[in-house]
Amino acid sequence: MRKERLLSAAVEQSASIVIVTDPSGTIEYVNPAFERITGYPSAEAVGQNPRILKSERQSAAFYRDMWKRLSAGESFTGEFVNLTRDGREYWQRSTIFPVRDVDGRVVNYVGIGEDVSREKELEAQLLMAHRAGAAGQLVAGMAHDFNNLLASILTNAQILDMSRAEGSPPEPEVADIVAAARRGGELVRKLVLFSRDGDLSPRPVLVDAMLQEVERFMRRLAPASVAVRVEMEAGGCHVMADPLALEQALVNLARNGVDAMPRGGTLTISAACESAGVGDAPQVRFTVRDTGVGMDADTLLRVFDPFFTTKVPGYGTGMGLAVVSGIVDALGGEVAVDSQPGQGSVFTLRLPAVAPPAEVPEGADPAAAVGDRHVTVLLAEDEEPLRRAAARALRDLGYAVLTASDGMEALTTLMDHRSEVDVVVSDLIMPHGSGTDLYDAVRRWDHRPRFVFTSGYAAAPWDPGDFPDVRFLPKPWAVAELAEAVRTALAEDAG
Numbered sequence: 001m002r003k004e005r006l007l008s009a010a011v012e013q014s015a016s017i018v019i020v021t022d023p024s025g026t027i028e029y030v031n032p033a034f035e036r037i038t039g040y041p042s043a044e045a046v047g048q049n050p051r052i053l054k055s056e057r058q059s060a061a062f063y064r065d066m067w068k069r070l071s072a073g074e075s076f077t078g079e080f081v082n083l084t085r086d087g088r089e090y091w092q093r094s095t096i097f098p099v100r101d102v103d104g105r106v107v108n109y110v111g112i113g114e115d116v117s118r119e120k121e122l123e124a125q126l127l128m129a130h131r132a133g134a135a136g137q138l139v140a141g142m143a144h145d146f147n148n149l150l151a152s153i154l155t156n157a158q159i160l161d162m163s164r165a166e167g168s169p170p171e172p173e174v175a176d177i178v179a180a181a182r183r184g185g186e187l188v189r190k191l192v193l194f195s196r197d198g199d200l201s202p203r204p205v206l207v208d209a210m211l212q213e214v215e216r217f218m219r220r221l222a223p224a225s226v227a228v229r230v231e232m233e234a235g236g237c238h239v240m241a242d243p244l245a246l247e248q249a250l251v252n253l254a255r256n257g258v259d260a261m262p263r264g265g266t267l268t269i270s271a272a273c274e275s276a277g278v279g280d281a282p283q284v285r286f287t288v289r290d291t292g293v294g295m296d297a298d299t300l301l302r303v304f305d306p307f308f309t310t311k312v313p314g315y316g317t318g319m320g321l322a323v324v325s326g327i328v329d330a331l332g333g334e335v336a337v338d339s340q341p342g343q344g345s346v347f348t349l350r351l352p353a354v355a356p357p358a359e360v361p362e363g364a365d366p367a368a369a370v371g372d373r374h375v376t377v378l379l380a381e382d383e384e385p386l387r388r389a390a391a392r393a394l395r396d397l398g399y400a401v402l403t404a405s406d407g408m409e410a411l412t413t414l415m416d417h418r419s420e421v422d423v424v425v426s427d428l429i430m431p432h433g434s435g436t437d438l439y440d441a442v443r444r445w446d447h448r449p450r451f452v453f454t455s456g457y458a459a460a461p462w463d464p465g466d467f468p469d470v471r472f473l474p475k476p477w478a479v480a481e482l483a484e485a486v487r488t489a490l491a492e493d494a495g
Contacts, residue, residue, distance in 0.1 A: 015114075017030075017111070018033065019113075021109045022108060023106050023108070025050065025109070027049065027050065028108070029042075030042050037092075037115050038082070053080070066078065070096060073098055075095060077093075077096075078093075078094065079091060079092070079094075080094060090115055094113035095111070095113075145456065146184075147474070147475040147476050148383045150185050150476035151386050151476035151477060154178060154476045154477075155390055155482075158393070159389060159479070160174050161174045161175070161178070162396060202242050203240070203242070205239050205240075205241050206236070207238065208232045208237075210243060210247060210250070210271075211250075212232075214254065214269060215228065217247075218254050221255065221258065223264075225263065225264030225265075226258050226261055227266045227267070230268075231268065232271065239351045240352050241351055242327075248323070249328060249349065250269065250286060252321065252323060254267060256345075257288055257290030257345065259292075260290050260293050260294075260345060261290055265344070266290070268287070270287045272284070281352060282352075283351065285349070286350075287348050288347045289344065292345065293342065294339045295341065296340075300337060303321055304324070328349055331351055332352055375400065375422045375423065376399065376400040376417070376421050376423075377401050377423045378404065379401055379403045380406075380407070380410035380424065380426040380438065381425075381430075381454075382431055383427075391403050393479045393482060393483075394482070397479075402417060407433015408432040410433065411438060414449075418442075423449055423490060424450070424452070426451065436453075436467070450490065451471070452470070452472075452473055452485045452486060453470055453473070454475055455472070455474060456475045471485050471488060473485045
C-alpha cells in the first residue's frame with residue numbers, strides 16, 4: 001500500500017506529462033502536468049482519444065509506425081507537434097509503452113512526455129545562426145572578388161575620362177560606367193552588411209541626405225495605405241556613421257513600422273540635432289514613428305533580442321531590430337523604443353554629431369594635385385586587369401611605378417629597390433605572401449616605405465593597433481581616392 005501511495009504521489013507531482021489509455025486508446029488518466037501543459041482539464045480529457053492533441057504536422061506514416069511498434073508489444077519514442085486546448089502548437093517528446101497483465105495481455109498504454117518547445121526553439125535559432133554564418137562567409141568571399149572586378153572597371157573608366165582632349169566634354173557613356181561601378185560597390189557593401197559579416201567604416205554623413213535615401217526607399221516599399229512623411233530638421237548637421245549601415249538601421253525600423261500597420265496609417269521619419277545638456281556633446285536624434293498596433297510591456301522587454309519576433313512564421317526572422325541595436329552600439333549611439341498597445345510605436349536613435357568634412361575648393365582636381373615624379377610607388381596586386389589600370393593611373397598622376405603580381409615578387413622587388421620605394425600600395429590577400437607580410441619584412445628598415453593596404457573586403461581585417469601607420473583603401477576605389485591615400489601616406493612620412 002505504501003509503495004502504491006509513493007507511486008501515485010510521484011506521478012501526480014511529476015513535471016512530465018503522464019497519460020494512461022485502455023488498449024483501444026481511450027484516455028483513462030492524465031496527471032496535473034498534462035492539464036497544465038495542454039490546457040485540458042482531467043474531466044474533459046478522460047474518455048477522449050489522444051487525437052485531441054493532434055496537429056496534423058506528423059504524417060500518416062509516422063502514426064502507422066507508432067502503432068506498428070505498440071501492437072508488436074514494443075515501446076515507441078518520438079517527438080510530436082501537438083496542439084493545446086486553445087490551439088497553440090507545442091513540441092512534446094514522448095515514450096509510449098504497453099502495460100500487460102499477468103497473462104501477458106496488453107491492458108493499458110502509458111505515455112510519458114515532456115514539453116520540449118523551448119529546446120526546439122533554441123535548436124532552430126542555432127541552426128539559423130549557423131546558416132547565417134555560412135551565408136556571411138559566402139557573401140564576404142563573393143564580395144571580395146566582385147569588388148576587385150568593380151575596381152578594375154571603375155579605374156579604367158576614369159582613365160578614359162582623364163585621357164580625353166583638354167576642353168572636350170565628358171563622354172556620357174564613360175560617366176554611366178563610372179556611376180554604375182560606384183553603385184555596384186554600394187550594393188555589394190549593403191549585401192555584406194545584410195549578411196552581418198561586414199565591419200563598419202564610420203565617416204561624417206550629412207543627415208538630410210541620409211533621410212532622402214531612406215525616403216526614396218520607403219516610398220517604393222510602403223503600400224498605398226501607408227503615408228510616408230519625412231521631416232528634415234537637421235539642417236547641415238553631420239553624424240559620424242557608416243552611411244550604408246545607418247541607412248540599413250533606419251530602413252529596418254521603417255519596415256517594422258509598415259508591418260505594424262496592416263490596415264494602413266502614417267509612418268514618420270525625422271532627424272534633428274540636439275544637445276542633452278550644457279556642455280554635452282551634440283547628438284543627432286533620428287525618430288521613426290508609426291500609428292500601428294503598438295506593443296505590450298512584455299514585448300518591449302524583448303524587442304531587440306535576436307530571433308524574437310511577433311510576426312507569423314515566414315514573415316520575420318526576428319533579426320531586424322537586433323541588427324539595428326548592433327549597428328547603433330557599434331557606432332557609439334543608443335536606441336530606445338516607446339510603445340503601447342493600440343497607440344503605435346516610436347523608435348529613437350541617438351548618434352554623435354560631428355563637424356562637416358573639409359570641403360575641396362571648387363575646381364580643384366585632387367588627382368592632379370599629387371604629381372611628384374621623384375616618388376616611387378610599388379603596386380602589389382594579383383588581379384592583372386586591376387594592376388594594369390592602377391599602375392596606369394598612378395603613372396598619369398606623375399609617380400614612378402613598380403609592379404608585382406604576388407607577395408613573393410613584391411618582396412623581391414622591394415628588396416631590390418629598397419632605397420627607392422616611398423610608398424607600397426598592396427592588396428592584403430595575394431598568392432605567396434600578404435600585404436602584412438611585406439609590412440613585417442621592412443618594419444626595421446632605416447628607410448621604411450609607407451604602406452597603403454587595399455582589399456575587396458569591406459573593412460580592414462586587422463587590429464588597428466598592430467598597423468597604426470597604415471592606410472586602408474577598400475575596393476572599389478576611385479582614382480582620386482587612390483591618389484588621396486598615397487598623398488596622405490607621403491604627408492605622414494614627411495611629418
